[in-house]
Amino acid sequence: MGSDRNPTWAITAAPETLVSEFSSRVRHIDIETNLLIDEYIAAHGRRPTPAALMKLCAQATLSTRPDKQIRSLADLTEEWRTRSTAILGRDATRWAMDATDNDRPLLLHTGDIPLDVIRDICGSVVETVGERRSTWRRWNLMAEAARQTMGWRFATMSDRVSVIAMVTDAAQLVSLRLTPPELSLSPVAFRRDDGTSVFRQVNSEVFTSEDQLAAEDRLLERSRDLTGPTVSLTTVKGVIRKPDADGMLPGEDRADALTRIAVSGRARDVLIGPAGAGKTTAMNALRRAWEAEHGTSSAVGLAASAVAAQASPTIPGSRPRTPRCGGRTTSPKDSTSPPASWSSSTKHPWTAPCP
Numbered sequence: 391m392g393s394d395r396n397p398t399w400a401i402t403a404a405p406e407t408l409v410s411e412f413s414s415r416v417r418h419i420d421i422e423t424n425l426l427i428d429e430y431i432a433a434h435g436r437r438p439t440p441a442a443l444m445k446l447c448a449q450a451t452l453s454t455r456p457d458k459q460i461r462s463l464a465d466l467t468e469e470w471r472t473r474s475t476a477i478l479g480r481d482a483t484r485w486a487m488d489a490t491d492n493d494r495p496l497l498l499h500t501g502d503i504p505l506d507v508i509r510d511i512c513g514s515v516v517e518t519v520g521e522r523r524s525t526w527r528r529w530n531l532m533a534e535a536a537r538q539t540m541g542w543r544f545a546t547m548s549d550r551v552s553v554i555a556m557v558t559d560a561a562q563l564v565s566l567r568l569t570p571p572e573l574s575l576s577p578v579a580f581r582r583d584d585g586t587s588v589f590r591q592v593n594s595e596v597f598t599s600e601d602q603l604a605a606e607d608r609l610l611e612r613s614r615d616l617t618g619p620t621v622s623l624t625t626v627k628g629v630i631r632k633p634d635a636d637g638m639l640p641g642e643d644r645a646d647a648l649t650r651i652a653v654s655g656r657a658r659d660v661l662i663g664p665a666g667a668g669k670t671t672a673m674n675a676l677r678r679a680w681e682a683e684h685g686t687s688s689a690v691g692l693a694a695s696a697v698a699a700q701a702s703p704t705i706p707g708s709r710p711r712t713p714r715c716g717g718r719t720t721s722p723k724d725s726t727s728p729p730a731s732w733s734s735s736t737k738h739p740w741t742a743p744c745p
Contacts, residue, residue: 399540403489408477412470415454422450498544500552508553511538512560516599519561524602525568528593531561565597612658621652621683629679634671644672652679 400409410417426446430438438446474482515534519526535557544550576587586592630645640648644667651659663669680689 411477418454419450422454423447500549508556508560511557515561520599525596525598532558567597569595615657616655618655618657620655621679625683626652626679630675634674638671640672640675644668648672648676
């Protein structure tokens with residue numbers, strides 16, 4: 391399991407050699423990707439950015455894809471069985487029977503789960519979902535409930551589905567609903583069996599939490615605070631006219647945006663833009679302007695969560711970190727220099743500056 395992935399399950403009895411035998415496709419892609427990365431470094435003198443690395447992986451996946459061969463399932467099964475037998479050193483069919491022979495009964499039924507356990511799980515579900523998104527729907531809660539109860543062994547599939555639904559219902563109740571209720575009743579002909587209107591999608595209600603709203607309040611409060619440090623207009627203009635290490639210059643609209651941020655004096659500014667709009671280039675220019683005015687390392691990269699820190703685009707000279715508290719950041723080299731910080735999240739891709 392990677393640091394940015396969900397937990398997965400594997401068969402304990404399956405040795406790693408067997409898994410590797412049937413993972414040759416992954417090995418081929420990894421080998422080709424490493425070759426492409428080496429070529430990229432030789433051509434550009436640096437490692438590829440996350441976006442470029444994703445393109446290289448996609449290229450490796452396509453270039454190593456074997457031609458399709460039409461074969462019967464019986465032929466494929468026989469080949470798989472022969473390969474498995476050679477790896478395991480015993481008959482693959484008998485091994486599979488032994489590996490799936492569960493001597494312990496699947497004990498849990500719906501009624502075996504106490505309500506206080508459901509309440510505890512639902513709180514964890516809402517907290518985990520809230521770490522990844524600012525708003526959510528029932529489907530997000532249900533997916534997280536399924537993940538957190540994955541380790542529970544049930545007697546039947548219907549028991550599992552029922553318990554997941556119970557946890558989801560409880561998580562939905564403790565969430566804060568943003569979607570307004572229906573203000574008028576639809577005619578009977580336009581209502582479902584459960585009484586809901588056909589003009590509203592099933593489970594389309596949007597939820598959040600009081601913690602999320604409180605965080606937004608703190609952001610708004612900081613945006614009204616005009617006592618934050620600034621960068622002189624002369625310094626900003628000098629920086630945006632010079633290309634960065636990659637030879638990139640911010641466009642006119644991005645230069646205007648980072649100029650407003652640098653001289654605003656607000657404790658919190660927000661810069662929002664779609665993917666590819668040039669936010670990284672703009673933030674790199676802002677970082678250079680800030681450090682030119684206030685000293686090296688006076689700009690500190692922050693991320694709203696560990697996931698956001700890992701996913702943050704690479705800005706030369708910065709390493710996004712996760713803030714543990716909402717206090718004022720200080721420069722590690724010069725505590726008298728007013729620092730800047732920017733944060734990355736799915737809702738507000740880049741935020742700067744914040745003292």
